[in-house]
Amino acid sequence: MSDKTTIAMKRRHISTTLFLFIALLFSCKEAPPVFQHDLPSSNQPWTKSQFDNDSEKFSFIVHSDLTGGERPRIYDVAVEQMNLLRPEFIVNVGDLIEGGKPDSTSWIGQWDEFDERANKAKAPVFYTGGNHDLTGNFAHGIWEKRYGRSYYHFLYKNTLFLVLDSDDHGSIRNDEIEKMRNEGIRILEEEGEEAYAKTDYANLPERSYGNMSEEQRDYFLEVLQKYPDVKWTFLMMHKPMWDSPQNERFAALEERLTGKNYTVFNGHTHTFNYQVRKGMDYINLATTGGAQNNSRGRSMDHFLWITVDNEGISIANLLMEGILNRQGFIPAGGDTLVFEKK
Structure with a gap:
């Protein structure tokens, strides 16, 4: 190796070392305070200087059913509104497509359309399956090819989310x-609602309450055992499995959750209902574009805004008709729509 080559290598080494030293020097400088002002320490025109900005705090949205005769444009408005609010992520409680008779072309087209609409949300959207999405092995097969398992869990900032399949x-x-x-769908289409109301399917307990397989129960029991120290657990499902006369499998999850902080969200009834069960909130959302039914209570298009921090959770119920853009209008031309069946 020549002397010139040796000198050049030493110079490169010195330059690299100097660069790393300067970078380290600047990185060690303290970041400027988040909040700055030039007022004296007393007589300040605000209540406190401790901001509600804990690094562990996060917010997410839960939206509800689209189906049973989806009302046009409502969900598209909801996506625009959720984009205005900027949650960290979005979860739903099922019935995302109409479904129907076994026809792979029809089902695939419906899922393609919903995926395209949901992908317009800035935040990730986590799917929960409902009876329109998952009734029968055929529907489960379509789901599994597209999205994998129909029940799953995830963790976010030490908060546990259980997404259940209530048609398993x-x-x-x-x-x-x-x-x-x-058969029920055939009778509904050919003979009408009165004849449909007498069918086996219309009077099936699982149609109202749902259920889960033993495999799904065991999966969630194992998840709950694996994560005993999370600060909160959220259960997302479509049907209210706890209302079933034969709810032993869901009851096993409730038993495992005893003494822990958790909240349950479901859909299916298209009617809002809030109840306290075992000392915890169980919230049945109404609709986010689905057919409305106010015969048993309030039926409105809405979603929930949930904030989690180390002190607990807060839940705000947001009516879609009241979420306006900066110009004072419901986005996506929503001022022409009706969001609640009176």
């Missing part, structure tokens, strides 16, 4: 219910 009755029972549902 086991393979054999799934087939039986699918056949009853297909």
Whole structure:
């Protein structure tokens, strides 16, 4: 190696070292305070200088059903409104597509359309399956090809989210219910609602309350055992499984959650209902574009804004008709729509 080459290498080494030293010097400088002012220490025109900006705090949105005869444009307005609010993520409680008879082309097209609409949200959207999405093994097969398992969990900032499949009755029972549902749909289309109300499917307990397989129960029991020290647990599902006369599998999850902080969200009824069960909030959302039913209570288009921090949670119920853009209008031309059945 020549002397010139050795000198050049030493110069490069010195330059690199100097660069790293300067970078380290600047990185060690203290960041400027978040809040700055030039007023004296007393007589300040504000209540406190401790801001509600804990690094562990986060907010997310829960939205509800689109189906049972989706009302045009409501969900598209909801996505624009959620983009105005800027949650960290969005979760729903199922019935995202209409579904129907086994027809892979129809189902794939419906899921393609919903995916395209949901992808317009700035935040990630986590799917929960409802009866329109998951009744029967055929519907489960479509879901699994597109999205994987129909029940799952995730952690975010030491907060646990359980996303349940309330139409997971086991393979054999799934087939039986699918056949009853297909027959019910045929009678509804050919003979009307009065005849449909007398069908086996219309009077099926699982249609109202849902259920879960033993495999799903065991999966969530294992998850809860694996994460015993989370600060809060949220359960997302479509049907209110706890209302079923045969709710032993869901009851096993409630038993495992005893003494812990948790909240349950569901949809399905298209009617808002709040109840306290086992000392915890169980909230049945109404609609976010689905057909409305106010025969048993309030039915409105809305979503929930949930904030989590180390002190607990807060839940705000946001009516879509009241979320306006900076110009004072409901976004996406929503001022022409009706958001609540009176």
